[in-house]
Amino acid sequence: MITKMERREFLKLGLAITGVSVGGGFLSVVSNLKGAFASTEEYRKKYPYKPHYTMLIRQNRCIDCGECMKECVKTNNVPGYGYRTTILERYEKNAIGLKREFIPMLCMQCNNPPCVRACPVEATYKDKRTGIVRMHYEKCIGCKTCILACPYDARYFNDERHAIDKCDFCFDARLSKGMKLPACAKVCPTKARVFGDLSNPNDEVFRIVHQMQKAVWVLRPEVGTKPNVFYTTSDREVSDEK
């Protein structure tokens, strides 16, 4: 038998839950209003990885020379039929002034990576220290679900490795061996690709991502993957060597 008191308690509990969820909803709207920056409030407060590797692409500086792609192929043994990084091209016939722009693309090393969730055998994983989305090539069964899960077309099947291959910010080939930059960022002649660490407030990339004067954006934000590759147009000089 349910007493009156119990019923009252139960209703109170229900009201409390409703209140919390309505309040939470309201708060989340407020934080969304503030979040006109590239990375939302929660990400600017806290970067979960150390170093939190990131890449800033200064899109207007890319001249489509393709050096990054060539160096990537050389460094990571990328076969002819695939790519880890590429340069996309946008052409606007009716644009005033420049009619063409180039968009360098690579794995976005998402904080919320759909590919990692999709993989049945944990062959692809988010590196706990650096936040890079990496591969255990020896585990991959070749089901290709991660390719379909990726909203950025950043993955391809590598016949030679018998596994999916993807950009890892050159972690295996360079960063883990003590080098500071991925191959593409190193060779870019116009410094369109700036590699950095978001957990360090003095880092160039941190400072550009955390300003309001120039727009900074990510690709396909609507998917909610929270990418770690940011795009901007910037003429600020960036120091040549890190």
Add this chain to the structure above:
Amino acid sequence: MAKTKKAKAIYIWDAVRSINGSVFRNLHEDIDSLLSGGKIYFFLLIMGFLMVYAAGMFGVNAVNMGYREAYGLTREASWGLLISTYIFFVVTSTGLCIVSSIGHVFGIKQFMPIATRAVFVSIVTIFAGFSVMLFDLDEPLHMIYYMITPNLSSNIWWMGALYGAYLVFMILEFIFLLLKKHKPAAYLGLTALIFGISAHSNLGAIFGMLHGRDFWYGPYMPIYFIASAIMSGCAAIVIFTWLGYKINNEKIDKQMEKALQSVGKLAALMIAILIFFEIWKVLTGLVGGEDKRLAIFSMLDGRYAFNFLVIEILIGMIIPFIILIKSRFMNMNKLFYASILMIIGIFFMRYDLVMIGQVVPVLHGINVEEFSGLVSYVPTIYEIAISIGGLGIAIIAFLFGEKVFKGPFKGHKFGIDPLEKVWK
């Protein structure tokens, strides 16, 4: 303690004896029966072997060449005919499990005669599906990591694990059905049904949970998969029962006829539900973002329009629906033809589902030259041959099953009476 052990031993011995006695009466007899049959039997048998043979040749070749060369898959369209064929088979298997459970798990009398055959064909079709899938995986041996480092948030992992359990329970259920132990068979059937539905909705969720793909994303997929599985199961059981009687040169008897009529009615209901689903899929898609609209347009007047409108909707749903209603479910031949049309439609339904989801490149929205067009995919002869091989495996296993389990498949003579007792 000792007593129960003894009782168990006797039980097992009984079981073994009754398998020997009722099923594999005599090895010679069985081999004789495998090699005897009417025209249709031999025609189907030879066709089946040819299909498997061709698939084997092409499959071995594809393994040697490397799948990238052999299959028409690309970075943008990485799932093709093999995946859709795999889905087709496991959809049919799950559907058969669901339809068979109506009778011998939930005790609806009209559905009882089809149960044993449905369970058998369900096992056959899932094996066919797995064998096709094997040719899509590049490194099937790495499946060992399913156990070592499972990713519990992955739908593929759950699908694999649950289908594994499903298969085990279906086989156990079938063995108990043969043993005429209907109570345990019913419980095993219920367990298999739960695993089957979970596995199959997970297969839908593989698509439904890809949040970078507008065409698939959402709760629609798992529900749609289960609904279409029931339709698929109805069509399959009609086809296989009809063929079963044909190859044994027998006339479908009254009880089986009634069972098939009930299955036909269920099929018509499922067609109606699926048409409703399709209408809302198209209408909701038309008001969505551009990516989804493009995918829907490719179904309505683009490259998948013929597949979708003519084969999937007209041949797979509307014509069978009309045949079923017009014949008032009475005519077994018409029921069979309607089911054949339904199965063809369902095969294309799977293909369309897999391919239309990939037709719009994921980066279409950023308006770059490279991804301005739609993704094209044409299955190669290797993929077609391997898919047909899957059908061949199903046909051969079914034909041999018809010969070996001839008795048990005539549900009412073999096992329906004790079954009714279970539910009284």
